[in-house]
Amino acid sequence: MEGAWRKVRRALGLRLCVRTPAAGGELRAPSPAGGCRGDAAVTVAAAGESGPATQAGALRRSKSGGRSSSSSKQGKCAICFATMRSGRGQALFTAECSHMFHFHCISSNVKHGNYVCPVCRAKWKEIPCRSLSSNSPHGRIGINPNRSPQQDSHMVLHRQDPNRRRDVRRLHTSEPADFNDDEPLQHKEGFDNLNFGSTKTPEISSYPEFQTVPQSSSLDGFDILIHAKAPTASSGHITGSLVNETSVRSSSRAPVDLVTVLDVSGSMAGTKLALLKRAMGFVVQHLRPSDRLSVIAFSSTARRLFPLRRMSHHGRQQALQAINSLGAGGGTNIADALKKSMKVIEDRSYKNSVCSIILLSDGQDTYSISSNVQGTSTGHRSLVPFSILNDERHMVPLYAFGFGADHDSDTLHSIAEASGGTFSFIEDEGVMQDAFAQCIGGLLSVTVQEMRLSMECVDPGVQLCSIKCGSYPCKVARDGRNGSVDIGHLYADEERDILLSLTIPKSREQTSLLRVACAYKDPVTNETIEIQGDEVKIKRTISTVSEPVSIEVDRERNRIQAANAIESARAAAERGALAEAVTILEDCRRVLSQSFASQSGDRLCMALDAELREMQERMANRQLYEASGRAYMLSGLSSHSWQRATARGDSTDSTTLVYSYQTPSMVQMLQHSQNHCP
Structure with missing residues (x-):
């Protein structure tokens, strides 16, 4: 004791x-x-x-x-x-x-x-x-x-x-039938002195597998890496708490509509709820007067604590009072919470350009959603919230956080995946605030929205065979002459790697393979911007001596191979074959160690190996896998599929791959959380 x-x-x-x-x-x-x-x-x-x-x-x-x-x-x-x-x-x-x-x-x-x-x-x-x-x-x-x-x-x-007798979970306030009572956006006059809109545009780079190919060779499966990087945050961008409304003039970023969905069921009582309140206090203190926040608390039922409200000084005080009044008790009704959070977003009278949902839960859903909602288990699926989240007209990313050893990681991962958000695993209750800090460090730095990468074959003999881009929607034309990838929104300095596979013909001359273009929306000005990338070309040589493969291409192949191995190992573990799952990961580690990038001392390959080894250790027995292994693997899959940082395990100070997706804004906010408490 x-x-x-x-x-x-x-x-x-x-x-x-x-x-x-x-x-x-x-x-x-x-x-x-x-x-x-x-x-x-x-x-x-x-x-x-x-x-x-x-x-x-x-x-x-x-x-x-x-x-x-x-x-x-x-x-x-x-x-x-x-x-x-x-x-x-x-x-x-x-x-x-x-x-x-x-x-x-x-x-x-x-x-x-x-x-x-x-x-x-x-x-x-x-x-x-x-x-x-x-x-x-x-x-x-x-x-x-x-x-x-x-x-x-x-x-x-x-x-x-x-x-x-008292029920600390129930707020004695009635909710309106429609959630169109959101507070109006900050007046435009408040932004007149801001230098809105970035003078920088995303960077688009291309890396062919080889720079030269023999004239006599026609190749199937020739890989090209397309690398996209979002603009850097403005020099005035700060992540610290805002003391007054005038300090918003020190930086320019798009204001955010944020809905947080918090589990206050009986299992959250005591320390967990206290730490959740502290983490939410950190979030509230780092929102600006132009940002709006609404909080949904759920147990057996869900309730909206307050409508979307601007985080002015008065708004922050009211939000903090409502959050600190929460008590814990009851079951876990995730479906009701999702419906209510989406209703807050759909019924808005006003809309900020950036909108997201954060969901935290520590328990199994005891109502309408069961485990493996996207799997083949006997569990059923609550269609209403999932259909809303997956409706392209209302595509709002949801960032799910599973807390502790008893949360339903399968359900939370599936919800996040369906919405275009990520799933994070908070193993240690002491780092809940750090996990939230890393997340909002990204959400408060969105510089690109609705990004679409398009590629078109140039040489008549070149065909596009496949696009490997994780969970991002992509299309390849029937004739293989063009394709596209919908990236969506990017945080400042965030990067994406897309691996294309082509068929190239024999040729005596230099071959133009692809022409890459990018279109996106500036979230501050709402202006649609189009940029044209350089043509991807390869030289043709008489010599048949092979050259080293591009390390950028080889590194991405390794990352994709590791993600596939994690998915296969998880499937084996779910059917009870833990030994087989461990073997799958071990085989992948061996293959990666023999790759050109790994033998060149590539840090990403070292991080991949550490990640796979950690997963093997969390599969030592069934009890350990159920307690942390499953959630650890799902958070890794989520991170790889969207190429976005997620919290994983008991600390955000890990050297594993999942944290290599961190952006400078995420790192700054995380450091602020670790060094300063609200």
């Missing part, structure tokens, strides 16, 4: 005195002052009066894995993160566990039925609430002589009735 409590303390990063409860007893609320106390005095002090100092956020990560965390600043409300200073005219509430909050913040928290401390989860015997008059039978406390009786008459404490 003592070891378990130490683990909880490390996850929360709190320097607390935690007393192990006796059998059948309750854990006494810890005191941040350094000792364990019993029932502490409960006071309400207006700003300007003395009171115990608290730490903002209070949930801090422990120093582990070489990662340092900064101390939190004193004197901030743990709900809205605003400063609690003297002379500001705001009432303060100090709970019996010694944590302090703005009175209006904590009373709003309690109003929704949450009677535990948002910081340490201690159960309160006395709770703050608002009274309509000073004649309340419960009396008034903490009267400040500098405030009028009319002001103080609204601050009272109610002693909680232990016999009262």
Whole structure:
């Protein structure tokens, strides 16, 4: 038991005195002052009066894995993160566990039925609430002589009735039939001084398998790599928290509509929910006034906490209060949550150009979606949310996060795959905020939308045979003379590799193989831009001496081969053949080690080998595979299929391949999460 409590303390990063409860007893609320106390005095002090100092956020990560965390600043409300200073005219509430909050913040928290401390989860015997008059039978406390009786008459404490049944999961607010009550977008005048639109365009490069081919050779399966890279983020782009609305002028990026879908079922109670609130606090603090956020909380049913709301100072405060009022209980109804999140997006009266959904769940769906929704198992599929997510008219990427050992990784992976989003596996609860940070680091840096790569054969004898592009939609004409790949949106500096296979004829002269073009939409200006790439040509020589294969092409072949091996190994593991799955991965590692790129010391090949080895270790037995191996493999497949970074395992500080897709904006946001807490 003592070891378990130490683990909880490390996850929360709190320097607390935690007393192990006796059998059948309750854990006494810890005191941040350094000792364990019993029932502490409960006071309400207006700003300007003395009171115990608290730490903002209070949930801090422990120093582990070489990662340092900064101390939190004193004197901030743990709900809205605003400063609690003297002379500001705001009432303060100090709970019996010694944590302090703005009175209006904590009373709003309690109003929704949450009677535990948002910081340490201690159960309160006395709770703050608002009274309509000073004649309340419960009396008034903490009267400040500098405030009028009319002001103080609204601050009272109610002693909680232990016999009262409460449901902390249910918000006592009714939802409208239509979610067209979203807040209007920020006025255009607010952006007049911004240098919108990037002067840079995506870079398109081509790498043929060989630069020269013998004149006498006609080749089937000649590979060409098409490499696309999104424009770099503007020099003024920042990922830190915005202190005021005017600081938005320091950079230019497209504003975002973000819907977060949060699991608050019974299994999320305690530490998990506290860490989820902290992670959401980080997200809220890094959205700008032009960004809009809506939160869907779900357990047995789903509910919208608030409509799409601009993250101005007032909007952030309201969002943080709603998030911190959440309690855990009930089942896990993912389908209802998906329907409601899509309804928020479909019913919008106004639309920002970038729109995404983040979904987090830690349990098995107990309602309409079952495991292997895209597989051949006996499980059934809830068609409504999937059809919406897969409808091209409403294609909104959903980024799913599976939390812990009991989540339904098959379902979450399938949902993300159907929408064009990724699936991430959060094994260690302590890195939940880091996983969210990496994700929004990308979402807040979109520089390209609706990108389409098109290729056309030039020489009459050249034909396009196939396009290998993971999960991206692609087409090859019947006559093999042209093809296309729909890339969609790209984050700043994000890269994509597309491998084409061609048939080339015999020729005595230089052969022009392909002409590559790109079209995309600028998310800031909504302008459609077309760029033309260079022709791909090869020289023809009399000599039959072979030259080394292009390392770029060989590297991409290795990546595709590794992804295929992971898929095959997963299929074997799902039918119970773990030994066969391990052998598949071992064979792939051996082939990769013999490749030209690997023998040239290519870092990507080294990362692939490390990734495959990690998967083999997580298949040591069935229990380990069920607990983490399946989710680890699915997050890897998701990352490879979209060539986008996902969180995987117990840390985002891994050297495996999945993290080689990180963009500079992702890295900056991740470092900000690790070094600073909200």
